[in-house]
Amino acid sequence: MSVVVLFEQAGGPEVLQFRDIAVPAPGPGEVRIQVKAIGLNRAESMWRSDAYVEPVRFPARLGYESAGIVEAVGAHVSHVRVGDRVSTVPAFSLNDYGMYGELVLAPAHAVVAIPEGLTFEEATAIWxxxxxxxxxxxxxxxxxxxxxxxxxxxxxxxxxxxxxxxxxxxxxxxxxxxxxxxxxxxxxxxxxxxxxxxxxxxxxxxxxxxxxxxxxxxxxxxxxxxxxxxxxxxxxxxxxxxxxxxxxxxxxxxxxxxxxxxxxxxxYNLFGTTTDPVRQAAAVRFISEGLASGALKPRIAKSFAFADIVEAHRYLEKNEHIGRVVVTV
The missing domain is CATH 3.90.180.10 (Medium-chain alcohol dehydrogenases, catalytic domain)
Incomplete structure (x- = not known):
């Protein structure tokens, strides 16, 4: 069983709920991740309010960017292995996958190795x-x-x-x-x-x-x-x-x-880049080089515990922070 976050109706941060669910084994082209950190995006607060680029199907999950350890891989997945430190790239619909959880499934095309030298928290603040x-x-x-x-x-x-x-x-x-x-x-x-x-x-x-x-x-x-x-x-x-x-x-x-x-x-949106394997690889390579050189430096504004996800969304929506709001799991 895993604790995940979902919501059954659109609204403010208070609609977010914790649920215990059984996370299935990864199917072909999927990766199961033991999550260590989650990066919050303003797109997710818009999604929670049903004011994003596609309508929400309820009950709904949310979350694009997480970082953690590969716990299992499905068939046809060879670029990551059990035990690898990985993070997720926004490259999927939130109607299909959500990264707010202790244990989550992610599409393999959205899972990449964490660039060397980054913490799990920093890895949620780069893609x-x-x-x-x-x-x-x-x-x-x-x-x-x-x-x-x-x-x-x-x-x-x-x-x-x-x-x-x-x-x-x-x-x-x-x-x-x-x-x-x-x-x-x-x-x-x-x-x-x-x-x-x-x-x-x-x-x-x-x-x-x-x-x-x-x-x-x-x-x-x-x-x-x-x-x-x-x-x-x-x-x-x-x-x-x-x-x-x-x-x-x-x-x-x-x-x-x-x-x-x-x-x-x-x-403009980033999905044209992230959902194309060649373009995504070029972006990851370019950004990894920038991180290694020090030209790019992920910035964490504030960290919250997973249990405080509602408060983390409230803080996100105040627009007072500088950098990424992160939730640790």
Whole structure:
């Protein structure tokens, strides 16, 4: 038997429940993992609220990223063995698998060896935070040295990963955050500049920092009412990678500004990379090299015990943390 987390209706963190279930032997192409740590993603709070990119089938599991020890492998699995230290890459539907549990099944294509030198907790803070910006800036549209990138929700684990990835590729990351309270931490994390969007004029600051040109790219996780302002801060023909929708309400699109400025607004998610074996392997290799060199440094904001998973989700949704929220099992 294993204790897992599930929910039977959409709602706040309080809908999460612990259940004892029998975890079956892994089927062909599956791996059974004794979980040691779980990394929390904002996508999972959206999933719990049934506000994600696909409808939830109840009762529902959740969790993309875990790290632990291989306990059993199914047929046709040869890249990992019993006893290996592994972590899971977001490469599956949460309607099919969930990593919140003491013992879990994972699809073999989503299970990778933990890069050397990382703890289980750190291993839950590398794939979503780094593959997301890797796919945008190292795979889809290679960032060129000196190009300026606006990183929204910059204190999130993906935001911090984007700052490090942009630096690794020779770009100039400008961190966007609501208030100046996180300025010092974001500068310490590698941001070249920080703009507090609730306190400063975003467009004026970007234009000042870029000598009137505007930003070449934006890595956008928020949307909502400030999206037109973000577009106004872009260089002519600049690209906005929209990978999240944290803001509530409608996101306006000012067409009379879009037409003359010719921005590229591109919806983006990491699954195109993670579900393709060749592209996933390239991402894992690139990120592992960055970790080994010290260019990429996973950041843990706070750790919670597994029994405190509800409180961990409440903390996640306060948006006060800098880095990855981790649950230890």
């Amino acid at each position: 979503n935070p780094y593959i997301t910006p890797f796919g945008a800036f190292a795979e889809r549209q290679r960032l060129q040295p000196g190009e300026v990138v606006l990183v929204s929700a910059a204190s999130s684990s993906v935001g911090l990963g984007a700052i490090e990835m942009v630096n690794m590729l020779g770009g100039v990351p400008i961190a966007l955050t609501r208030t100046s309270g996180k300025r010092d931490a974001l500068l310490a994390a590698g941001a070249r500049h920080v703009i507090a969007t609730a306190e400063q004029d975003l467009v004026a600051e970007v234009m000042r920092l870029t000598q009137g040109k505007g930003a070449d790219f934006a890595f956008e996780a928020v949307g909502g009412a400030q999206f037109p302002t973000l577009l106004a801060a872009m260089a002519h023909g600049g690209t906005v990678f929209v990978y999240g929708a944290l803001a509530e309400g409608v996101t306006p699109l000012p067409l009379l500004d879009v037409i003359p400025r010719e921005p590229v607004i591109r919806g």
